[in-house]
Amino acid sequence: MATLHKIIPNLWFDGNAQEAVDFYLSVFKDGKIINTSYYPKTEADGLADFQKDFAGQILTIEFEILEMRFITINAGPHFKFNESVSFMIPSKNQNEIDYYWEKLTANGGEESVCGWLKDKYGLSWQICPENWEELTKKPGAFKKMMGMKKFIIANL
Secondary structure (H helix, E strand, C coil): CCCCCCCCCEEEECCCHHHHHHHHHHHCCCCEEEEEEECCCCHHHCCCHHHHHHCCCEEEEEEEECCEEEEEEECCCCCCCCCCCEEEEEECCHHHHHHHHHHHHCCCCEECCCCEEECCCCCEEEEEECCHHHHCCCCCHHHHHHHCCCCCHHHC
8 A cells, every 4th residue: 555645845946856856866775756747848738938948848756765755846946945944864873874964965065063964956954863862861962963064973
């Protein structure tokens, strides 16, 4: 039986949704494309005047990574990602933290603080130990976490 996802984040891209999905599928090895839809080719097919630049191109790609569904939308330069929304990846060990940190900051991604980063598309991620709540209860650990970029579990 297929899993019903009651909330599916929609991610707005500036004409590079396929490139972004390919990137995420290269990072998250369990990933898969679920569905791809296309803009109509002509006004007669339902294409609006403001969509002419996208005629026949990819409109959306629904994909799944780490058992979570996402939809990318190819829709132009009107909206950008910001840090008010991020996706947390609870990691089981330092090797997993290092892997996601390296892959998601590659080729133009940016490190931030306290386990946060932006990938090359500007999407924010939090790469945290899966027991981060427990770790914050250790004396001085919260202050140490706030001073780190990538979490180093041994230093907590």
